[in-house]
Amino acid sequence: MESEPTAELIRAQLRRLRLAANLTQEDFGKQVHFSGSQISAIELGQRPFDRLFLKRADEVLNSDGLLLGLLRIAELHRQPHFLRPWLDAERVAQQLRCYHPTLVPGLLQTEHYARAVIRSDDLLADDEVERRVAVRMDRQAILTRPDNPPILIAVIEEATLRRVDESFRGIMTQQISHLLDCVQRGGVLILVIPAEVSVHVGHAGPFTLACGADGDWVGHLENHLGGATIDRAEELATLHARWDGIRSVALPKGQSELLMKEVMESWSTI
Known part of the structure; x- marks a missing residue:
């Protein structure tokens, strides 16, 4: 779904934005329809993320499309x-x-x-x-x-x-x-x-x-x-x-x- 090293940046920004919003992984997970353990796995790179997840995350975290924008950069780098x-x-x-x-x-x-x-x-x-x-x-x-x-x-x-x-x-x-x-x-x-x-x-x-x-x-x-x-x-x-x-x-x-x-x-x- 995602490519390195942009994926690492996306995960880091996701965690930063979540902490800035004073949301635990469990609280954030409820708002994006994930469990707290699933959010932890995503932030640790143990579970992939997709466009729909990042779109929801941007909405919940009021990040003005930052995460989805980073994914678009990753996709561009995957082009031949x-x-x-x-x-x-x-x-x-x-x-x-x-x-x-x-x-x-x-x-x-x-x-x-x-x-x-x-x-x-x-x-x-x-x-x-x-x-x-x-x-x-x-x-x-x-x-x-x-x-x-x-x-x-x-x-x-x-x-x-x-x-x-x-x-x-x-x-x-x-x-x-x-x-x-x-x-x-x-x-x-x-x-x-x-x-x-x-x-x-x-x-x-x-x-x-x-x-x-x-x-x-x-x-x-x-x-x-x-x-x-x-x-x-x-x-x-x-x-x-x-x-x-x-x-x-x-x-x-x-x-x-x-x-x-x-x-x-x-x-x-x-």
Whole structure:
């Protein structure tokens, strides 16, 4: 659940905050639905903690999200080294442009949709699935940060919105509703490529472009092994050209929103 040495810091801060609140392990345990012995085991590193426990602990100890924030740092350090440059670029981006030929982009996924997508990998244990879902949800916080959130432009395929079966219908209805909410909130533009556009340059694969405050762009290519961060000028020029080609076959903003509403209503009324 957690990684060292951040886990040691979390346990130390948990104990410090509990003592500062004048709570015994037994009293604190009652408030977070744990026994005193379980709290002792967590503080000693003999029992793992998870996000739900730390969220409750932050609430009980009035720690302003400190413990959960430390866990997010631990999770970031667990990301593969090749992904960290992209995560840094994504975190400080002023503008993001993303396209995926078969899925809703991760920054716009609901928790249920993300869980279904991640769980499709049979090699992942349940706790790893939940960890990855949590990381994906945390990454979305950049879209609602109070200080200069990025503009996100996403292009998705109509076929992606309609690729559902009976068991997935509720998840997809909720997902499209979330997309429309993101657009209404502002700062997010979602364009849809209609099904009648059968072939276009974007089918070569998903990618995202991020522009920082300095005006420099960084790209990220997704693949089955994780992905690659792109910063060479000639490769970025290719991705920008691909982006222009993809956007040129997408419907305008208003028509894209109408299509999303039509698809959502078709699934919610079946």
